[in-house]
Amino acid sequence: MSLLEVRGLRLDLPAPSGAIRVLRGVDLSIEPGGSLAVVGESGAGKSMLALTLLGLQPEGADVRGSIRLLGRECVGIGDRAMRRMRGGGIAMVFQEPQGALNPVMTIGRQVAEGPRRRGLGRGAARALAGEALARVGLDPARYPLDLYPHQLSGGQRQRVMIALCLAMRPKLLVADEPTTALDATVQAGVLALLRDLAEGEGMGLLLVTHDLAVAAAMTERVAVLYAGHIVETGPTAAVFARLAHPYTRALAAARPGLDGGGGVPIGGRMPSPRNVPPGCPFAPRCPRADDRCRAEMPPLAAGADGHAVACFHPHGRGT
Numbered sequence: 360m361s362l363l364e365v366r367g368l369r370l371d372l373p374a375p376s377g378a379i380r381v382l383r384g385v386d387l388s389i390e391p392g393g394s395l396a397v398v399g400e401s402g403a404g405k406s407m408l409a410l411t412l413l414g415l416q417p418e419g420a421d422v423r424g425s426i427r428l429l430g431r432e433c434v435g436i437g438d439r440a441m442r443r444m445r446g447g448g449i450a451m452v453f454q455e456p457q458g459a460l461n462p463v464m465t466i467g468r469q470v471a472e473g474p475r476r477r478g479l480g481r482g483a484a485r486a487l488a489g490e491a492l493a494r495v496g497l498d499p500a501r502y503p504l505d506l507y508p509h510q511l512s513g514g515q516r517q518r519v520m521i522a523l524c525l526a527m528r529p530k531l532l533v534a535d536e537p538t539t540a541l542d543a544t545v546q547a548g549v550l551a552l553l554r555d556l557a558e559g560e561g562m563g564l565l566l567v568t569h570d571l572a573v574a575a576a577m578t579e580r581v582a583v584l585y586a587g588h589i590v591e592t593g594p595t596a597a598v599f600a601r602l603a604h605p606y607t608r609a610l611a612a613a614r615p616g617l618d619g620g621g622g623v624p625i626g627g628r629m630p631s632p633r634n635v636p637p638g639c640p641f642a643p644r645c646p647r648a649d650d651r652c653r654a655e656m657p658p659l660a661a662g663a664d665g666h667a668v669a670c671f672h673p674h675g676r677g678t
């Protein structure tokens with residue numbers, strides 16, 4: 360059984376001028392202990408996808424399609440059942456740990472809260488919190504459980520957030536740009552920690568990032584999101600051996616160093632979900648686009664190696 364199986368996921372957000380379709384039929388899956396990076400530019404729908412997986416989409420949102428976590432359907436199950444899922448099945452590290460941590464509660468109590476809610480006694484929950492903090496590099500001998508978040512650095516607070524998730528023993532950890540707010544050296548440490556924990560604990564990892572290089576280094580599989588569509592996905596090795604979608608190529612070229620270049624910004628802008636053109640949403644920015652691309656959305660078609668591309672004119676092998 361897959362750990363996570365998402366099929367045809369659509370998300371409409373309410374707006375005065377009519378609903379905005381932010382996710383337009385997303386399919387993805389993660390096997391137990393597997394890892395997937397969701398990559399794309401700002402506004403692609405990455406955070407909305409991550410939040411929707413946890414049932415944390417904005418109030419009034421309309422979710423369609425299927426999200427199965429450990430075989431259980433999560434779409435439409437209601438807040439209480441979803442809260443139980445967040446207890447043990449799925450946990451999320453947010454981009455800004457400041458917002459997610461309570462400034463007036465000690466880190467020990469915050470990390471112990473999940474286990475307490477699962478019915479553990481005070482002492483056992485505190486011991487588990489200490490263990491979880493030690494595993495993220497905040498050994499209680501040096502970082503006492505009664506510290507408050509403001510007594511820690513940004514990187515350390517992000518580690519507390521990860522410990523808080525670990526203490527809930529999730530089968531799947533969703534991390535939304537977990538290091539964007541941190542400086543470069545701290546970023547590398549937190550990412551390495553996440554990868555080691557996922558591998559060591561057999562925990563599934565869904566990592567949201569705007570950085571293709573982070574995806575290449577961190578996860579077994581990658582999915583490129585553009586204007587609410589997955590336009591390219593597959594095993595990381597296969598995808599990076601041949602970046603096939605013109606958007607993925609442009610994303611790679613925009614990042615200094617990844618393709619040996621100095622970073623060429625992608626011309627134009629991603630369409631707003633209020634105003635997505637018919638056909639392929641990348642067509643207006645795509646050097647390969649023709650009339651068909653502007654009229655028809657290409658289906659996500661997979662090759663033998665599991666590498667799938669939604670493009671009528673993908674880059675072929677050796678090009």
Ligand SMILES: Nc1ncnc2c1ncn2[C@@H]1O[C@H](COP(=O)(O)OP(=O)(O)OP(=O)(O)O)[C@@H](O)[C@H]1O
Pocket residue numbers: 372379381399400401402403404405406407408417569631632
């Ligand atoms: N509460 C909301 N109401 C209406 N539209 C929203 C809301 N939140 C996000 N959006 C829109 O949904 C789209 C996807 O937003 P999302 O935050 O998922 O993007 P993202 O890929 O995470 O971008 P970033 O890299 O900047 O974090 C954007 O066009 C955004 O403007």
Ligand SMILES: [Mg+2]
Pocket residue numbers: 405406407
């Ligand atoms: Mg985001």
